[in-house]
Amino acid sequence: MVLALVAVSAVAVALLVRVLLLKYESSDWHYFLDPWYRYIKAQGGFHALGDIGFADYNVPYLYLMAALGYLPVPALAAVKCLSVLFDLALAYYTHRIVSPRWPHRPWRPLAAAVTVLFLPTVVTNSGWWAQADAIFTVFLLGGVHHLLRDRPWWSCAFFGTALAFKLQAVFLFPLLLVVVLCGRVPWRSLLAVPAAYLALDVPALLLGADPWPLLTVYARQTGTYQDLTLNAPSVYQFVSVPAGEEGPVRRAGVLAAGVLVLVLTGLVVRAVRRTEGAAEAEAEGGGGGRAGLTGTGILLAATVFAIAVPFLLPSMHERYFYAADVLSVLVAFRLPRQLWYLPVLVQLSSFGSYLKFIAPGVAPYLSMPAHGVLMLLALITVLRAAAREFGAARGPGGGTGAPADAR
Incomplete structure (x- = not known):
C-alpha cells in the first residue's frame, strides 16, 4: 500500500x-x-x-x-x-x-x-x-x-x-548481434x-505514399548535417578541422565506431563461450557451474553500446545519448555497489550538453570538452564493469566465479 x-x-x-x-x-x-x-x-x-x-x-x-x-x-x-x-x-x-x-x-x-x-x-x-x-x-x-x-x-x-x-535506435543493435552469436x-x-x-510502412503505402521515399528516409537524414558534432559530448569536442574539410574525419569516425562495435562484440562472445566451456567442465566434475550470457551482462553490453557508438560517431546531437541516460540508471540499480555514480556522470555530461541548446544565452556550467571528458569517464566506468562481469567467468579452479549480482 x-x-x-x-x-x-x-x-x-x-x-x-x-x-x-x-x-x-x-x-x-x-x-x-x-x-x-x-x-x-x-x-x-x-x-x-x-x-x-x-x-x-x-x-x-x-x-x-x-x-x-x-x-x-x-x-x-x-x-x-x-x-x-x-x-x-x-x-x-x-x-x-x-x-x-x-x-x-x-x-x-x-x-x-x-x-x-x-x-x-x-x-x-x-x-x-x-x-x-x-x-x-x-x-x-x-x-x-x-x-x-x-x-x-x-x-x-x-x-x-x-x-x-x-x-x-541502431546504437543498440550491436546487442542483437551479441545475443545471436552467444546463442x-x-x-x-x-x-x-x-x-x-x-x-x-503499410498504412502510409495504403494512403498512397511512394515506397522509395519511405524506404530511404534514413539515408536522406544521414546527409543533413556535416558538422562533426552538434553539441554532443563526444570525441569530436577534442577535434578541430577547417570548415568544409570534415569529410575525411567523418569517414574515419564511422569506421572507428564500426571497428569498436565489432571488437567489443567479439570480446563479449569470446568471454561468454569461455564461461560456457568452464561451466561444462565443472558440471562434468560434479560442480554446479553456470553458463551463458547473464541478464547483467546483457544490460552492461547495452549500456556500453549506447554510450560508445554516439561517442565515436560524427554529427551527433546532444539528444543522441538519451538511451544511455536511461540505461545508466538500469545498470546502476543492477550493480549498485559498482555503478551507483554512473548515472551522475552521464547526466552531468548529457544534460550539460542540453543546456548549450535549450539555454543558449546561458553558458553551460562546464565547457563542452569537459562534457566530453565526463562522457568518456562514463564509458570507461561501464567498460570496466563489463570487463569484470565477462572476465569473472573463470574463478579459482576453473569455475565460473560470476558475482551474485550477475543474475
Whole structure:
C-alpha cells in the first residue's frame, strides 16, 4: 500500500513538473514539429501521409501526430503530452527490468523507475523540447525486457519498431548481434526486425505514399548535417578541422565506431563461450557451474553500446545519448555497489550538453570538452564493469566465479 502511494505521488509530481513546462517553445518546435503538425491537419489528417515529403521523420511518428490532430487540444500541448506518456512507459519498463534483480526489495525497482522519470534529460526532452526520444527508447527497453525473459521474437519486433521511429535506435543493435552469436537468440528471430519496420510502412503505402521515399528516409537524414558534432559530448569536442574539410574525419569516425562495435562484440562472445566451456567442465566434475550470457551482462553490453557508438560517431546531437541516460540508471540499480555514480556522470555530461541548446544565452556550467571528458569517464566506468562481469567467468579452479549480482 505504501509503495503504491509513493508510486502514484511520484507520477503526479512528475506530471506536474512537465505541465509547468508546457508553455515553452523550442526552435525545433518552430522549424519542424509545428509546421508538420499544421500541414497534416490542413491536409485532412491521415490523408496527408500519402506524400511524406513535408517531414524528415519516418511515418510511425507522423501517424501519432496525425491522430493528435483529431483531438480538441492545442498542438504544442498535444505533442508534448504524447512524449510524456512515453516517459511513463519508460518508468514502467525500468521497473519491469530491475524487479527480477530485487525480488524481496520492491522499493528498489520503484526507486529506479522514479529516478528515470525525474532524470533532467528525460523531463526536458518531453516537457520542454517536445522531442520524441522517449518513444524509440521505450521500444528499445521493451526489446531488452523481452530479451531478458527469453522471448526472442518479441524482442526483435520491439527493436524493429524502435528503428521505425528513430534511426538512433541502431546504437543498440550491436546487442542483437551479441545475443545471436552467444546463442541467446536464434538467427531466424532477426526476421522480426525488418518485419516490424516494414509493417509500420503499410498504412502510409495504403494512403498512397511512394515506397522509395519511405524506404530511404534514413539515408536522406544521414546527409543533413556535416558538422562533426552538434553539441554532443563526444570525441569530436577534442577535434578541430577547417570548415568544409570534415569529410575525411567523418569517414574515419564511422569506421572507428564500426571497428569498436565489432571488437567489443567479439570480446563479449569470446568471454561468454569461455564461461560456457568452464561451466561444462565443472558440471562434468560434479560442480554446479553456470553458463551463458547473464541478464547483467546483457544490460552492461547495452549500456556500453549506447554510450560508445554516439561517442565515436560524427554529427551527433546532444539528444543522441538519451538511451544511455536511461540505461545508466538500469545498470546502476543492477550493480549498485559498482555503478551507483554512473548515472551522475552521464547526466552531468548529457544534460550539460542540453543546456548549450535549450539555454543558449546561458553558458553551460562546464565547457563542452569537459562534457566530453565526463562522457568518456562514463564509458570507461561501464567498460570496466563489463570487463569484470565477462572476465569473472573463470574463478579459482576453473569455475565460473560470476558475482551474485550477475543474475
